[in-house]
Amino acid sequence: MKTLPISSRKLPIPINSPNHSDSKHDAANAYAEAAKYYKKVDTNExxxxxxxxxxxFCEIGRLNMAASQKxxxxxVYYEKAAEFFQNEEVTTSANQCNLKVAQYASQLEQYEKAIKIYEDIARHSLGNNLLKYGVKGHLLNAGMCHLCKADVVSITNALEKYQDLxxxxxxxxxxKFLSDLAAAIDEEDIAKFTNVVKEFDSMTPLDSWKTTMLLRVKEKLKAKELEEDDLT
Known part of the structure; x- marks a missing residue:
């Protein structure tokens, strides 16, 4: 049996140090390194x-998430965790980690990466009675990433694919929400877009991620409107 390094057995976090974030980052790295050794002898650990x-890292992220490198x-952390859980066939945990990857990827405007994750999870969840209830939410998130690309053809094709799936x-x-938003974008109607969002939010409150994505779409609509005004 491989002996674990000291850093993997004792991982002090000097929470009162002036470089609190850095020390937590070191601790996270130590835990990740320890996981590599434990994987050979104790998968639970x-x-x-x-x-x-x-x-x-999530704690660090809440403090420093303004920086793209964070x-x-x-x-990277979530991808490693997702891969580990997937190899151990712990699907729910793997999905949770992958959803975090999609969330952060979309924040960096890596929409194709996020879309693939949401669509893959939706597809795999359809055959699982415990997971299929979340399919519509995953497809909604994927659709919103399509909207952020400001490509009406893209979202229209995606909706057709999702309904077939x-x-x-x-x-x-x-x-209906995605369809109505796509129509508003196609018509370049900011008022209609805003009303569609308000109506949906009154029934199903939007979380901060969805709000951020929708604001991005709205800003692109506004920019396009201003650009056209300058041309007239």
Whole structure:
């Protein structure tokens, strides 16, 4: 049995140090390193270490997420965790980590990467009675990333694909929301776009991620309107 390094057995976090964020970052790295060793002898402990690394990084992220390199690091941590959980066939945990990757990737405007993750999870969830309830939410998130690309053809094609993938999606509030937003974008109607968002939010409150994505779309609509005004 491989002996674990001291850093993987004792991982002090000097929370009162002046470089609190840096020390937590070191601790997260130590936990991630420990997970590599534990994976060979104790998968449960490996999962625990990796989860601690991710959780610590989340704490750091809440303080420093304005910096894109921090988000890049968060993506790396979550991708490692997702791969580990997937290899251990812990699907729910793997999905949770991948959803974080999608969330952070979309923040960096890596929309194709986020779309693929949301669509893959939706597709795999359809065959699982415990997970299929979340399919419409994953498809909604993927659709919103399409909207951020400001490509009406892209979102229209995506909606057709999603309805083929899950026929029940057609009658959902989420599907109608995406369709109405796409129509407003196609018509370059900011007022209509705003009303569609308000109506949906009154029934299903939007979280901060969705709000951020929708604001990006709205800003692009405004910019396009101003550009056209300058040409007239």
């Amino acid at each position: 490996a999962a625990s270490c990796l989860e601690r690394a991710v959780n610590i 988000i890049d690091q968060a993506i 899950d026929p029940t999606f057609t009658g959902t509030r989420e599907c």
